[in-house]
Amino acid sequence: MDQSKEQRILNSVSYNAVKGDPESVLNCIDKYCGQYEWAMNVGDEKGIILDKTVEEADPTVALEMGTYCGYSAIRIARLLKPNARLLSIEFNPEFIPIAKEIIEIAGLSEKVTIIEGHSQDIIPQLKKKYEVETLDFVFLDHWKERYAPDTILLEECGLLRKGSILLADNIVYPGAPEFIKYIRSNSRYECTSYPTFLEYMKVEDAMEKAVYMG
Ligand SMILES: O=C(NCCCCCn1ccc2cnccc21)c1cc(-c2ccc(F)cc2)cc(O)c1O
Ligand SMILES: [Mg+2]
Numbered sequence: 001m002d003q004s005k006e007q008r009i010l011n012s013v014s015y016n017a018v019k020g021d022p023e024s025v026l027n028c029i030d031k032y033c034g035q036y037e038w039a040m041n042v043g044d045e046k047g048i049i050l051d052k053t054v055e056e057a058d059p060t061v062a063l064e065m066g067t068y069c070g071y072s073a074i075r076i077a078r079l080l081k082p083n084a085r086l087l088s089i090e091f092n093p094e095f096i097p098i099a100k101e102i103i104e105i106a107g108l109s110e111k112v113t114i115i116e117g118h119s120q121d122i123i124p125q126l127k128k129k130y131e132v133e134t135l136d137f138v139f140l141d142h143w144k145e146r147y148a149p150d151t152i153l154l155e156e157c158g159l160l161r162k163g164s165i166l167l168a169d170n171i172v173y174p175g176a177p178e179f180i181k182y183i184r185s186n187s188r189y190e191c192t193s194y195p196t197f198l199e200y201m202k203v204e205d206a207m208e209k210a211v212y213m214g
Helices: 005-016 022-035 043-057 071-077 096-105 119-125 144-156 171-175 177-184
Strands: 061-065 085-090 112-116 135-140 160-168 189-197 204-212
Touching: 005 022, 005 096, 022 043, 022 071, 022 096, 043 071, 043 135, 043 160, 043 189, 043 204, 061 071, 071 085, 071 096, 071 112, 071 135, 085 096, 096 112, 119 144, 135 144, 144 160, 144 177, 171 177, 171 204, 177 189, 177 204
Parallel strands: 061 085, 061 135, 085 112, 135 160
Antiparallel strands: 160 204, 189 204
């Protein structure tokens, strides 16, 4: 059976990246997906917004929804302080071994825990099963129609604290209109929009930052 796009991305990283060097893994994926096969990594342009937001949050515990090949997990984990950790939820089982291998090549396996499942099932388990008190940073990059209900679920599970920072990808393309409606009309969030471009394309997109005020 011929290889998947995600396996070809792993091949390219495995062959071209410098082991233990997260920047070289990110550059390799961006080059491959920019030149050969588009893929839904947050990419190098939106990646800078992600970097800045992670640096602002300086999280001890971070959550990501939508692991895919591990690109944003590497972007986040490479900025984490010692003993800080990233939990990343992925529901598509075929992506998980590929993401694990790419994160391993970046030398960041100790900082990243990939959890297989649907966000709506995993979020309620984070406190007890994954020993999370509250989340300092959340990156939303999974099903766009789940951004709003999962944000509400994070609140209901007591996983957000005063100052928790949420960052959502794809606000314009593919779009997350229900999330925008919810978060911008909710006085408990301070929202900022970052107009940008879709990964590897000259197509407009945006990211939304929402700080939970408790
Ligand atoms: O769909 C996107 N991402 C989500 C993929 C599926 C996530 C599934 N999943 C993962 C964890 C998880 C937990 N619980 C439930 C479900 C879960 C996406 C799409 C595009 C895109 C596509 C086509 C196009 F022409 C232009 C743009 C660009 C992006 O940046 C994206 O992020
Ligand atoms: Mg995305």
